[in-house]
Amino acid sequence: xxxxxxxxxxxxxxxxxxxxxxxxxxxxxxxxxxxxxxxxxxxxxxxxxxxxxxxxxxxxxxxxxxxxxxxxxxxxxxxxxxxxxxxxxxxxxxxxxxxxxxxxxxxxxxxxxxxxxxxxxxxxxxxxx
Numbered sequence: 001x002x003x004x005x006x007x008x009x010x011x012x013x014x015x016x017x018x019x020x021x022x023x024x025x026x027x028x029x030x031x032x033x034x035x036x037x038x039x040x041x042x043x044x045x046x047x048x049x050x051x052x053x054x055x056x057x058x059x060x061x062x063x064x065x066x067x068x069x070x071x072x073x074x075x076x077x078x079x080x081x082x083x084x085x086x087x088x089x090x091x092x093x094x095x096x097x098x099x100x101x102x103x104x105x106x107x108x109x110x111x112x113x114x115x116x117x118x119x120x121x122x123x124x125x126x127x128x129x
Contacts, residue, residue: 001032001033001034001072001073001099001101001113001124001125001126001127002032002033002034002126002127002128002129003034003101003111003126003127003128003129004033004034004035004128004129005128007027007034007035007037008111010037011023011037011075011101011103011111012103012109012111014037014039014075014077014103015077015079015103015105015109016105016109018042018077018079019079019105020047020079021042021044021045021046021047021079022042022044022046022047022048022049022050022076022077022078022079023039023042023050023075023076023077023103024039024040024042024050024051024052024074024075024076024077025037025038025039025040025052025056025060025074025075025076026038026040026052026057026060026061026064026071026073026074026075027071027072027073027074027075027099027101028060028063028064028067028069028070028071028072029069029070029072030068030069030070032072033129034072034073035069036063036064036067036069037075038059038060038063038064040052040053040056040057040060041053041056042076047079047080048080048086048088049088049092050076052074071098072098072099073098073099073100073101073113074094074095074098074099074100074101075100075101075102075103076089076100076102076103077102077103077104077105078102078103078104078105078106079105080105080106081104081105081106082104082106082107082110083102083103083104083110083111083112084102084104084112084121085100085102085114085116085121089102089116089121090116090119090120090121091119093116093117096115096116096117096118099113099114099115099124100113100114100115100116101113101126102114111126112126113125113126
């Protein structure tokens, strides 16, 4: 997955703004390049898990389609953890076809990407365009 520097900054900013809860949302783009971040409310309102409302998913998918973009990924943050998937992430992962970008805040802010499915995480490279 390719993340431009502006997208990286936006993801980090959203993670900080959501503290102490997890930030979450969807990523849209073309090919493997993310061009838009669609933040969504975390219905779980939790520092250790996230839940995106179905209506937010539908709204983001419609916005992507109207702009000629595809849904490429899901993002969320770990306010007190690293960018590695948690046991909760592995257990509750949806949409294995999408890349999951995790913003870890500890020990310092960092991003990592994974394909999550069947309780397994496969790391994906995050490149700049």
